[in-house]
Amino acid sequence: MTALAVNALCKSFEGLRVTANVNLSVQPGERRLIIGPNGAGKTTLFNLITGEIAPDSGSITLFDRDITRVPSSHRAHFGMARTYQIITLFAHDTILRNVTLALLGLSPLRWNPLIDLDQQHDLVVRAHEALVRVGLDHIAERPLSQTSYGERRRVEIAMALAQNPKVLLLDEPFAGLSIDERRDVQELLRAIPRAVTIVMIEHNMDVALDFAERITLLHFGEVIMEGTRAEVVADPRTKEVYLGH
Amino acid sequence: MSWINSRRVAIGVALVLLATLPVWIGNPYYINVSSQILLFAVFALALNVLVGYGGLVSLGHAGLFAMAGYTGALMLDAGHGHFVAILAALVVTLATSAVFGVLALRSTGIGFLMITLALGQIVWGIAYRWAGLTNGDNGVNVTTRPAPLGISLASADYFYYATLVVFLIAVATMAVFVRSPFGAALRGTRDQARRMNALGYNVWLIRFLAFLFSGFWSGVAGLLFIYYNQFISPQVSALTTSAEALLMVISGGTATLLGPIIGSALVVIMKNVVSAYIERWNLVLGVIFVLIISFMPEGLVPGSVRLWRTGWQALWSRLSAPAARKTGEQGP
Numbered sequence: 001m002t003a004l005a006v007n008a009l010c011k012s013f014e015g016l017r018v019t020a021n022v023n024l025s026v027q028p029g030e031r032r033l034i035i036g037p038n039g040a041g042k043t044t045l046f047n048l049i050t051g052e053i054a055p056d057s058g059s060i061t062l063f064d065r066d067i068t069r070v071p072s073s074h075r076a077h078f079g080m081a082r083t084y085q086i087i088t089l090f091a092h093d094t095i096l097r098n099v100t101l102a103l104l105g106l107s108p109l110r111w112n113p114l115i116d117l118d119q120q121h122d123l124v125v126r127a128h129e130a131l132v133r134v135g136l137d138h139i140a141e142r143p144l145s146q147t148s149y150g151e152r153r154r155v156e157i158a159m160a161l162a163q164n165p166k167v168l169l170l171d172e173p174f175a176g177l178s179i180d181e182r183r184d185v186q187e188l189l190r191a192i193p194r195a196v197t198i199v200m201i202e203h204n205m206d207v208a209l210d211f212a213e214r215i216t217l218l219h220f221g222e223v224i225m226e227g228t229r230a231e232v233v234a235d236p237r238t239k240e241v242y243l244g245h
Numbered sequence: 246m247s248w249i250n251s252r253r254v255a256i257g258v259a260l261v262l263l264a265t266l267p268v269w270i271g272n273p274y275y276i277n278v279s280s281q282i283l284l285f286a287v288f289a290l291a292l293n294v295l296v297g298y299g300g301l302v303s304l305g306h307a308g309l310f311a312m313a314g315y316t317g318a319l320m321l322d323a324g325h326g327h328f329v330a331i332l333a334a335l336v337v338t339l340a341t342s343a344v345f346g347v348l349a350l351r352s353t354g355i356g357f358l359m360i361t362l363a364l365g366q367i368v369w370g371i372a373y374r375w376a377g378l379t380n381g382d383n384g385v386n387v388t389t390r391p392a393p394l395g396i397s398l399a400s401a402d403y404f405y406y407a408t409l410v411v412f413l414i415a416v417a418t419m420a421v422f423v424r425s426p427f428g429a430a431l432r433g434t435r436d437q438a439r440r441m442n443a444l445g446y447n448v449w450l451i452r453f454l455a456f457l458f459s460g461f462w463s464g465v466a467g468l469l470f471i472y473y474n475q476f477i478s479p480q481v482s483a484l485t486t487s488a489e490a491l492l493m494v495i496s497g498g499t500a501t502l503l504g505p506i507i508g509s510a511l512v513v514i515m516k517n518v519v520s521a522y523i524e525r526w527n528l529v530l531g532v533i534f535v536l537i538i539s540f541m542p543e544g545l546v547p548g549s550v551r552l553w554r555t556g557w558q559a560l561w562s563r564l565s566a567p568a569a570r571k572t573g574e575q576g577p
Binding site: 050052071072073074076077081082084088089090091092097100101102104105106107109110111112113114115116117118120159163 | 425427429432440
């Protein structure tokens with residue numbers, strides 16, 4: 001059984017091919033890194049996998065269940081969670097409320113218009129637990145607008161982890177972080193149990209290579225090569241595509 | 246006194262003032278103006294669900310307001326009782342809201358605004374042109390008001406109290422709604438629709454249900470309107486009615502419970518009271534809106550809270566500065 005499989009996936013925007021016959025097979029518990037230069041189609045691939053955009057052809061399976069036509073909002077209920085390259089949080093709310101919203105997304109309570117959300121102690125306790133995991137519980141009540149960039153990155157991860165995903169898609173989780181913040185996030189990702197399969201897009205090779213077990217190299221929407229960390233790093237095509245020589 | 250306690254005291258004082266209003270106002274004209282404020286506040290609160298909490302600006306809610314009014318008036322005109330007329334009006338308004346929602350929620354932002362505007366204008370066109378049904382420009386008379394529990398609402402006082410009861414139910418319902426998980430989900434779709442989708446929320450359905458909720462209360466306000474005026478004409482469904490309701494929400498403060506109520510009071514008082522003294526009252530209203538948008542772009546209620554806090558902090562720092570200087574002078 002594969003955790004996540006992408007088969008012959010294609011997507012074009014008005015004739016511009018951004019995903020070209022992409023195949024991907026990620027095993028349960030695997031740490032997969034997707035690399036490629038700007039415009040390689042990495043984030044588009046994530047958007048296709050999460051259902052934010054529909055593919056022209058091909059299929060996507062999550063634990064052997066075909067989810068190609070499953071609406072985006074349903075995929076979270078099947079165990080898929082993601083973070084965004086550009087931080088996408090609820091700026092008017094506190095950190096705790098952001099994580100509570102993540103938990104509420106998978107709860108039937110989200111349809112209830114009659115109860116007080118702040119009195120849902122189970123959700124609040126679980127939100128605090130998620131914040132403990134990312135080291136932000138001490139500032140849980142702080143408005144998001146008063147947090148640093150690094151803290152917001154960790155809130156993104158806390159929201160994804162709060163949903164207990166089976167497959168976690170991380171879109172450049174180290175982008176814009178200082179060295180210290182990068183180290184914190186690195187430790188945080190290392191602590192995620194193997195029950196969670198992780199697929200990560202990242203440009204920062206220092207931290208990303210350390211994390212990845214297998215690497216997929218994308219270029220102009222195509223998979224150029226796939227292999228273990230050592231294989232991909234040693235391959236001249238990686239240098240050619242990534243460094244331009 | 247804590248913030249929560251002072252809020253409770255303010256709510257208590259407001260309730261006492263509202264409950265005793267006919268006693269201390271006395272004049273039936275001003276009691277009727279107060280009834281108008283309350284019924285338009287219900288309409289503005291309904292619109293605020295979409296505008297403030299859903300981030301969906303509608304210019305077609307007069308269509309829903311008028312749909313309830315016309316259905317109620319026509320049912321009464323056909324000889325049905327008040328209960329049947331009210332029930333039919335609410336069912337028809339909900340059904341119309343569902344159609345409006347399905348069509349308008351294909352888009353957000355300007356697209357949503359334009360579709361709702363067009364839908365509202367369709368209702369106006371039907372009210373104006375389908376004279377065989379709506380009596381066209383001559384409108385429909387509502388000859389009687391209901392008498393719940395045997396109490397006639399014919400007098401200004403009793404009609405005010407009936408409107409106040411409906412208004413308080415609307416406010417209480419909205420207060421519960423905005424604090425609920427569904428209310429939080431609606432606000433989430435306003436702030437980060439894409440993220441909400443990824444978190445497992447059905448963004449379209451949340452917005453659609455909010456549209457129905459908003460439509461329902463617009464219908465309730467429409468019914469209050471026809472019982473208040475005992476008449477309805479196509480003007481009620483015109484774009485100006487939608488725009489006025491939107492101005493009530495924006496001037497008072499979107500995404501607040503008090504804002505639409507204050508906005509409603511502002512517009513209704515300008516229309517009914519100031520217009521008696523100033524011929525060009527529309528100009529005064531326009532100037533007031535420009536001033537609000539210039540100095541309190543978030544609306545009167547949140548803007549006043551901001552100014553109060555800023556003023557209080559400035560006063561506090563001015564008062565505490567000499568004391569701090571004195572302490573510093575006495576230091577080691």
